[in-house]
Amino acid sequence: MRNQQNKVPFRLKVLPTQKFKTTTITLKFMAPLDSQTITSRTLLSKMLVRATKRWPTDKDFNRHLSQLYGAHIHSFVSKFKDQHVITLSLEIVNERYLKDDTPLIEKGFQLLKEMIWNPLVSSEQFDAQFLTQEKSLLKKKLESVVDNKSQYAFLQLLKNMFGEQAYSEFASGRLADVDQVTPASLYETYQSMLHNDFSAVYVVGNVDEADIEKQVTEYFDLSKHTLDTTTIESRVETADKLPKEIVETDEVDQAKLNLGFKLPTRFGEPDYFALIVFNMMFGGDPSSVLFNEVREKQSLAYSIHSQVDAKNGYMFVLSGVTAAKYQQAKDTILHEFARFQQGEFSDAQLALAKKVLISQRLEAQDRPKSIIEILNNNVLLDEDLTHEIFAQHVQAVTREDVIQLAQNTYVETIYTLTKREEDDA
Structure with a gap:
């Protein structure tokens, strides 16, 4: 078992299993950890699961999810070695367990395609009202870190060990940077994610692997960038x-x-x-x-x-x-x-x-x-x-x-x- 450092292209892994009555489809977008981008990427992860041009309001989006037998969509950000990761995940009832012939997995891929490649953007800007709401939520989350002394102390430990490296920040970003994100700058972050991030798709459920691979190829135009990981080093000298x-x-x-x-x-x-x-x-x-x-x-x-x-x-x-x-x-x-x-x-x-x-x-x-x-x-x-x-x-x-x-x-x-x-x- 050895580290693979430079040769990983776009990744697809399918795990067929009869353990679950749902199918989980997860996309991951990885970019090098950078203090200047992690806050914007966190906001982007929330905006992508908020609305699209086809479903431009919370009500429209939630109604569509309910029509898919209560499909659940969520996103989160994390750190992975020296990478910042946006994870988008859809959990949907497996169509094998339905009494009708609704192609739910295909509809799930269509939903994810709409979310990622057709978000609620106009004139190269994300929706200002939704962004204001998400910025407010992120501020509250980051402010709570300071109030939570255990989280604050861990953050201080990281800052003292790793200095100005982005690894010393929480994956959700920095409070001071939230107000700097605009509908236009967020669109730039989005374009960078699409064109520069290493991409991965994971599917777990009672599925046919060949069919899933065909649908991923059909619906997802993912970048073929390689993943080049290095190791975070602390700033201690001797x-x-x-x-x-x-x-x-x-x-x-x-x-x-x-x-x-x-x-x-x-x-x-x-x-x-x-x-x-x-x-x-x-x-x-x-x-x-x-x-x-x-x-x-x-x-x-x-x-x-x-x-x-x-x-x-x-x-x-x-x-x-x-x-x-x-x-x-x-x-x-x-x-x-x-x-x-x-x-x-x-x-x-x-x-x-x-x-x-x-x-x-x-x-x-x-x-x-x-x-x-x-x-x-x-x-x-x-x-x-x-x-x-x-x-x-x-x-x-x-x-x-x-x-x-x-x-x-x-x-x-x-x-x-x-x-x-x-x-x-």
């Missing part, structure tokens, strides 16, 4: 200055203690599986060491977990801790990490982590959205990572693999948001 520690104060009920770790491997590399086993044991599950030691035994944290961005090679420990004891909590987290580096974990912990990982991967097969994300991750690989291959590699991880992984992992940044001293007075 390891002898690590970890970098930042403490900020605010009006908070509990301290937010976040740690950023640099991993020695990434998704697609052989020791990726040691990475996810280590993360699961360390803080990725309620059975993990951090949850049990920091939260349950020592009562230092209200919440604590670790999560990985395996595509870029980073792990983050995010916690809400007692303000007066954040130093003790930090020392405990670092101590438990050092114990892993020394091999101080049991075979039972190792076996449980593997069991949980394989179980979670299996459960993902029961959700079309999760299946599609797994299929999309495979764009970075030479060969698809099936559940069977995944399980085999996870089971093959040894104690020595985990120890070596931990020993080559280091803490880059520790960020704490805690109470002001006068708040305790």
Whole structure:
């Protein structure tokens, strides 16, 4: 399993399955992460599912969805390695389960074609009224990030680790940029998406693969741009200055203690599986060491977990801790990490982590959205990572693999948001 860096053209993956009575059709548009475009792309993702020239009002659009037996359309944005992704997804009842002969899948493709290639645009400008509404909604969402101290603290950790790189921003964009988006500038963003983005289509349901491929070719004129992914790098210059520690104060009920770790491997590399086993044991599950030691035994944290961005090679420990004891909590987290580096974990912990990982991967097969994300991750690989291959590699991880992984992992940044001293007075 190796990373495929430069040779991925327009992508189509169809997964025929009888598990679901619906068919899910998902389109993804990927462009390099850029702080100047992510806000506009987020607004574009909402405008495309809002109205089209054929269905120019909310009422028209919703009526058409109801005529398609309650079809559901939604969009979201995300980060994928060094790419910004617009995802448009349609879930529609599978026509095999209808009593009539309505060609629902074909009508679904027609709907998506209308949304993407015939949006509500006039004189190369998006509808101003709808854009004003979507800008207001996005502002509220981004403002809520500042009010949510856990999200704010994570954002600050990213900013301190990655500086001005777009990776340090949330995928939804920046509050300061919302007002800069106009109906005309949004049209430019839209044209760039159509002509410059890497495109992918995923279809999951009880479908005929050859028929789906024919319809995708017929309805979608997607660009053939290749996906050229690099790796996000933090701005830390020399390891002898690590970890970098930042403490900020605010009006908070509990301290937010976040740690950023640099991993020695990434998704697609052989020791990726040691990475996810280590993360699961360390803080990725309620059975993990951090949850049990920091939260349950020592009562230092209200919440604590670790999560990985395996595509870029980073792990983050995010916690809400007692303000007066954040130093003790930090020392405990670092101590438990050092114990892993020394091999101080049991075979039972190792076996449980593997069991949980394989179980979670299996459960993902029961959700079309999760299946599609797994299929999309495979764009970075030479060969698809099936559940069977995944399980085999996870089971093959040894104690020595985990120890070596931990020993080559280091803490880059520790960020704490805690109470002001006068708040305790």
